[in-house]
Amino acid sequence: MKSKSKEIKLTGTSYALMAVLHEFGEMTSYDIKQAMESSIQNFWPVPHTTAYEEPARLAAAGYLTAHQEEGGRRRRVYALTEAGSRALAEWAAGPETAPPQLRDEVMLKVFAGADPAVLVADRVEWHRGKLEELRGYLALARVGEGFGASERTLIAGIAYHEKMLEMIDRLAATSRGGD
Amino acid sequence: MKSKSKEIKLTGTSYALMAVLHEFGEMTSYDIKQAMESSIQNFWPVPHTTAYEEPARLAAAGYLTAHQEEGGRRRRVYALTEAGSRALAEWAAGPETAPPQLRDEVMLKVFAGADPAVLVADRVEWHRGKLEELRGYLALARVGEGFGASERTLIAGIAYHEKMLEMIDRLAATSRGGD
DNA sequence: TGCTGTACCGTTCGTCCCGAACTATACGCC
DNA sequence: GGCGTATAGTTCGGGACGAACGGTACAGCA
Numbered sequence: 001m002k003s004k005s006k007e008i009k010l011t012g013t014s015y016a017l018m019a020v021l022h023e024f025g026e027m028t029s030y031d032i033k034q035a036m037e038s039s040i041q042n043f044w045p046v047p048h049t050t051a052y053e054e055p056a057r058l059a060a061a062g063y064l065t066a067h068q069e070e071g072g073r074r075r076r077v078y079a080l081t082e083a084g085s086r087a088l089a090e091w092a093a094g095p096e097t098a099p100p101q102l103r104d105e106v107m108l109k110v111f112a113g114a115d116p117a118v119l120v121a122d123r124v125e126w127h128r129g130k131l132e133e134l135r136g137y138l139a140l141a142r143v144g145e146g147f148g149a150s151e152r153t154l155i156a157g158i159a160y161h162e163k164m165l166e167m168i169d170r171l172a173a174t175s176r177g178g179d
Numbered sequence: 180m181k182s183k184s185k186e187i188k189l190t191g192t193s194y195a196l197m198a199v200l201h202e203f204g205e206m207t208s209y210d211i212k213q214a215m216e217s218s219i220q221n222f223w224p225v226p227h228t229t230a231y232e233e234p235a236r237l238a239a240a241g242y243l244t245a246h247q248e249e250g251g252r253r254r255r256v257y258a259l260t261e262a263g264s265r266a267l268a269e270w271a272a273g274p275e276t277a278p279p280q281l282r283d284e285v286m287l288k289v290f291a292g293a294d295p296a297v298l299v300a301d302r303v304e305w306h307r308g309k310l311e312e313l314r315g316y317l318a319l320a321r322v323g324e325g326f327g328a329s330e331r332t333l334i335a336g337i338a339y340h341e342k343m344l345e346m347i348d349r350l351a352a353t354s355r356g357g358d
Numbered sequence: 359t360g361c362t363g364t365a366c367c368g369t370t371c372g373t374c375c376c377g378a379a380c381t382a383t384a385c386g387c388c
Numbered sequence: 389g390g391c392g393t394a395t396a397g398t399t400c401g402g403g404a405c406g407a408a409c410g411g412t413a414c415a416g417c418a
Contacts, residue, residue, distance in 0.1 A: 011374070012284055019291035030396055043286035047376055052397060057374095075396080092291040097284040097298055099305055100343075104279040105191055107222035107335060111328045112198035112271040119276055126278055149290045156286060159350055163342040171338055190403070209367060226405055231368060236403090253412095254367080 008061045010087060012098070016044045017054050018063065018088045021080045023149050028075045029055060038137040039150035042130075042157035063087060116175075124168060127161045134158050187240045189266060191277070195223045196233050197242065197267045200259045202328050207254045208234060217316040218329035221309075221336035242266060295354075303347060306340045313337050 020035045021027060027035065033051035036044075055078045059066040063084035068076045080088070106119045138154045199214045200206060206214065212230035215223075234257045238245040242263035247255045259267070285298045317333045 012282065012287055015291060016287055022291065040287060040290050043281060043283040045280050088291055092288050092293040095297050097288065100281065100283040101224050102222060102279065102281050104222040105276040107332060108191055108195055108219060109271050109276065111219050111332050112194060112267055113328065114271040118274050149292065153286060153290050156350055159346050163346045167338050167342045171335055
């Protein structure tokens with residue numbers, strides 16, 4: 001209708017990126033990357049190159065505007081277009097969601113016959129580190145702009161890691177007791 | 180050394196597949212698919228086409244043998260080679276693991292501003308369904324061959340879904356109470 | 359014995375996604 | 389003005405995904 005922009009498939013990652021732009025307005029790729037790290041990272045992880053490649057894709061399809069700075073790093077600044085906002089809102093309003101997916105290499109190794117002991121100890125450390133990290137982001141978010149989407153996501157992330165730690169505890173206990 | 184087979188990168192998915200072959204021996208793609216569904220599915224989901232494409236890749240690289248049946252469906256039967264077993268064992272023995280990754284579209288939608296109510300209700304149902312499914316597999320596994328890798332993975336899967344349900348409860352409670 | 363319905367089984371293909379490796383810019387500091 | 393380091397940005401090859409489709413087996417029944 002409004003322009004002969006290339007049709008692309010909007011994926012979860014596309015929406016994640018647009019949601020960030022929706023919350024914070026104009027951003028460079030680097031800003032996007034940072035914002036994702038301190039918000040939805042836990043529930044939708046992406047490699048940092050996504051913050052460079054995906055906006056270009058979305059812009060080509062008309063969901064984002066892009067202007068490149070003249071000097072210096074010649075960064076591109078992205079913002080949602082009307083079409084982008086609409087697509088995001090429509091998607092968010094729909095009741096269908098794909099089932100959640102977990103990828104856990106520790107479990108995979110255990111499945112392949114590995115001894116859980118060391119792997120699990122590292123994993124516990126990892127979750128604890130994540131908890132600290134998220135609590136840090138949360139503290140910043142509260143000081144900053146009050147209550148927003150990022151904050152809710154961070155709270156959920158904290159709950160998630162706590163539950164995972166409980167799960168590890170429980171599995172360790174039962175395998176000690178029940179074997 | 181032993182043959183000029185093509186070098187490929189072994190990914191988590193490669194090892195998942197080899198682990199299944201290690202546990203059950205010779206299998207067709209379809210068998211592999213079924214076995215993965217009733218074991219590591221929760222911790223390493225893959226689309227069913229993987230069970231057809233990946234073994235071919237692995238066989239070309241010398242990690243699997245393949246013979247095709249003569250009549251009927253002309254199915255290919257795969258088995259681990261020496262090289263495959265070794266690669267799997269070495270990988271499983273190593274202490275490094277990639278951090279776990281979760282992808283959750285419900286959280287993503289909430290982040291994008293969606294109302295959690297309906298989404299969460301569906302999600303609770305989904306986890307309950309999974310619990311039933313896994314308990315079913317577990318019952319079969321126990322009747323079958325006794326205690327194996329699959330069974331341990333199923334038990335962990337059950338713990339996982341239970342914890343996720345707890346997490347949802349808790350988040351619902353705090354957002355009701357704390358808002 | 360042949361038809362038809364349905365469950366089971368297998369493959370192709372275009373696009374998306376990933377991560378290793380690399381390059382470039384900014385800026386403080388000696 | 390050169391050096392170190394943190395920050396910012398890009399390329400590219402191949403793995404992964406999922407929609408769509410095609411083939412095979414077999415039971416039931418005419």
